[in-house]
Each structure stands twice: as C-alpha cells, then as structure tokens.
Amino acid sequence: MPKRVRTWLSFEQLRAAAEAGDPEAQCDYGICFHTGHHVPVDHKQAVKWFRLAAEQGNATAQCYLGYCYQTGQGVEVNPEEAARWFRAAAEQGDPAAQFNLGVCYETGFGVPQSDEEAFKWYLAAAERGEPQAQFNVGVFYEQGRVVAQDYRQAVKWYRFAAEQDCAPAQCNLGLCYELGRGVPQNTDEAVRWFLKAARQGDKTAQHNLGLYYARVEAVPDLDDPRVRELWSSGSQGEEESRA
Template identity: 40%
Template structure:
C-alpha cells in the first residue's frame, strides 16, 4: 500500500509527478514548518513549480514571497507580476494585493482609483482584507486632509463586513466610530462590543478607547479605574500616544492609590492577546 492520503510522503509523491496542488501544499508546509523544518527557500522552489503550471494560489504565494522577501530577495515589481497572473484567474487575495501595490506605489505606479477597482473586485468575493481596505479608504479619504472621498456610511458597511470576518483594524475603527459618533450618533453598546474585541486582540487604539469607557462608565460598565488603568497601560506599552497621555493624567491627579495601581499593573502583566485570524494583510492598519 502507498503512503496515507494527505501525508507528507503522499504529497511528495504527487508533487514529484507534477501535481500542482500537491506542489503548493508542500510549499505551504515548508513556509509554515508543518511536519518539516521551516525552509523558505524550499517553499519558494515548490511555489515556482506549481505557479509555472498556472495554479493561482501558488502564483499569489510566490508574489507574496517577493513582496516580503521570504526565501527570495525583496522585489516588488516581480511580486506584482505574479499577483497579476493569479488575479487574471479571479484569485481574490491576488486582486487585493494588486490593489495594495497601486495604493502604496510599490511595484506599480501609485494610483488610488486603480487600487479601489482591484479592492472592490476582491471585496465583492468576500476577501476580508479588501473589505477592510475599502472601509479604511472611505473613513480616511485618499490622503490626510482629503475629505472628498470620505463616506462614513460606506466606511461602516465595508468595515462591518471585514470585522465580522475577524479583521482587527476594522474592529478597532468601528469601535472608535461608534464611541465618538463618527458618521452618526454614538452607540455605546456597539462601541463596547468592537473596542473589546479589538482590545483583547492587542489593538493599542482600541485598548485606550476601552479604558476610557471603563473610566467614564459608558455602556452600562461600572466606573472602574483599575480596569481603565490596565487598558491605558497596555495601550501605552505599545507606544500609543493617547494611552501614554491617559497614564500621565492618572499619575498627575493621583486618581488611584498605589495599591490599586499595582493591581492594574499585575492585570496588564497577565494580559495575553487573543490570536487574530491569520491573513495576508499588508494594507494600512486602523488609525483614528
């Protein structure tokens, strides 16, 4: 009898006979170190074999290797070349990635309108990163100070789609929008829901916002300065300016006795962020 289906041996055998899906599956194993020692160069070798046969996920994967310098020298134009091949086959992650290249001017001329076209294609297939990218675009505009493209209704529609799939930047931006009434009246319960989800996954902005909700007793939360200080501390430790400012306020005004500060510090030290979903996201993260 041959090797068990799905086993490493079975994959190697299928890959040796030129099976593009097996080549791709082996590449992923080498990239992630699953059942084999992690080896970016081997991952690239198998991605190349699979991509040479036109297998779209491998083309996208190879593009990603060039975009991040994994197993090959960083080469943005080469990354875009492979993303385009996969995008031509309708691969949503590749469509999103071509959009990122145009948005950042990395490997393609900077052109936000072209970026939006690609993101829309990917978002309409339910690609989380593209939904977030569109939401962030309608929230921030094309560039700082640009208000022409800001549309908070469209922003929240796309951000909600992305957040429901687990996009951390989308969760954090939604929490902020609901808390501060961006594009509509404040909604404390929605603010609490999204801020907590993002804060528990380690988003520094959401951690500060959640701390403020505890400080003010919003959304039916108890006024809890220990919890507030804990979240401010976690936010400030990531270099968040708002978190650092809030910590300073607490210390200047002696809001908490030293024993309570110690309690909050212990809680912050014990904090472990929940895992965020694995994504291929290199678009901009949430900013307020």
C-alpha cells in the same frame, strides 16, 4: 496569505503527486516547506515548488510566490516580480492576491503608485470576503479617497471585516458608533467593538476603551485582568492629558 492545504492520504502521496507534476500538489508541497508542515522550514524549497505550480497557472502558488518576492523569503526581494505574480493570481480571482496587489499600488511597490488601482483591487478582494481588504475599503470611504466620502459605506465594510475578527475594523467601527458616523450614535455599541479589538491587542481600541471607563468611572468585569489593565492604562492616559 491563504493557508489551504488539500487533504492528502499521506505526505508521501503528496510528494509523489508534486514530483509527477500535479500543480495543486506542487503548491501544497511548497506550503509544507513554507510553514514547516511535515518538513523543516526551507524557503528556497518552498519557492522552487511554488514556481513550478505558478508556471502551470495555479493561482494560490502564484500568490505565495509573489509573497516570497515581496518579503525576501527564499529569494531576493524583487518588487516587480512580486507585483507580477500577485497580478497573475489576482486576475484569476484570488482574493489574497487581489489584496496584495492593492497594497502594491497603494505603496508603489513594484508598480506606479495609484490609489485608484489600489481601491479597485481592494474592492475586488473585499467582495470575495477578504477581511483586511474590507477594512481598507472602509478606510477609503471614510476618508473620501478616490470615492466620495460615505460614512454608511465605511460602516458597511468595517462591519464585514469586524465580524471576521479584524481588530482595526472593530476599532474603527467602534469609533463610528462613538461619533455617530454612518450609524446612530450608540456608546454601548462603541464600547462593545472597542472591547473586541482591545482583547486582540489593538492599541487604539485599548486607549479608547480605557478613556471611556475613566470618564464614566465604572468598569465591568473587574475580575478580568485584561479589563483591569485596560482601565488602568486608560485612566493613566486621561490623567496625563489633563496635566
């Protein structure tokens, strides 16, 4: 979800602008209630202000309102309403809404399931820099879903997302380097990306990194407790797999 809140001179100024009907102020006021910024968290109040802004065409508010219907925050879960508001924002070019609408199509949440529509909206969001959408586009290319299997395209999109610290993309990019898919095989690069993902808690990357260290019987930076833990868990997993 977008986290933008415009800088206002004061919270009182924001509230006054929202109450006067300014849609951007209404959206930001809703975000305050949604996140507990200057006020206690109150999802019903957040929905109230998101709706006022959304009905005036504010794309960020439309995306937030869709998210509330998707998760049941301040309203009952309503897949159709979630998809409707995501679409309203997505058609205005909001990348978070485009990603969320893609998720709706991939999972059949509030819309008929369609991998084609999912990819369309993931790609739209990915081209606007949304990292999770970039990762998903990479997955579609790697698996050959909807589009022809293309490891180079998969690597391209994984890299875009990985450089924005998307841990699953970092892990998958590491796997591409390990296996030589879409890039020349390069163990050092594989380990580098596994380590980035592992340090963010990605379990697959932690496992792959631990197995690598167990195989080569060499661990850099043993003074780092996180690396010791990864090596230990990976070594244990390797021994268990041999048993």
